[in-house]
Each structure stands twice: as structure tokens, then as C-alpha cells.
Amino acid sequence: MQIEVTGILGLIHLILTIYAIVRIVGSSAGTGSKVLWIALVLLLPVVGLILWFLFGPS
Template identity: 50%
Template sequence: MFGYSLLGLLILIIDIYAIIKTLQSGASTGAKLLWILGILIFPVLGAIVWFFAGPRGGRPITI
């Protein structure tokens, strides 16, 4: 029983981290909204997809 609670807490922490990083990214507002909705609707799958394909970084580096 404790294992399920720990797993749920871990998923919650990962989802919160993904949402914060998405909000800090340089993506458009619409893209951020779609990513956040995906993470909230599909907590495990959304976080996995975000990890591999989500918006990256804060500001783009210009030379």
C-alpha cells in the first residue's frame, strides 16, 4: 500500500517539474498550453512524451 502512495507522489513531482519547465520555456503560449494539458490529462504518458519531445530551455541563444 505504501508503494502505491510513493509511486503516486513521484508521478506528481515529475508532473509539477514538467509543468514548471514548460512554463519557463521559450515556446509560444499556445504550445505551452497544449503541453500542460497533455501532462495533466495523461500524467505518466504526458511526462514521458514531454521529456523526449517537449519544449526546451528558456531563451534561445543568439550569436
């Protein structure tokens, strides 16, 4: 059971990360802002996603 739950959570995290990166790239923010947000999402996986959902470019 432990492996299955971890696998599902990992898959959900991967989907959310890809979704965030696609939304960041498609936003109207400047190039520097996009690069910083993508780096934040990739380098701080959970915290970066939470910060992006709360404060990211719309």
C-alpha cells in the same frame, strides 16, 4: 506494503508533473505550445510525461 509502494509512486508522479509544468511555463515556447503541453501532461498523466521528456520544448 502495497499501500506504501503506491503512495511513494504517486508522490514521485506528482513531483515529476509539477517539475514538468514549471519547466513548460518557464520555456521560451509560444503560449499555444505551452498550453498544449500542460494539457497533455495533465490529461494523459504517464504518457504525457513521457512524451514531454522526449519531445517537449527545451
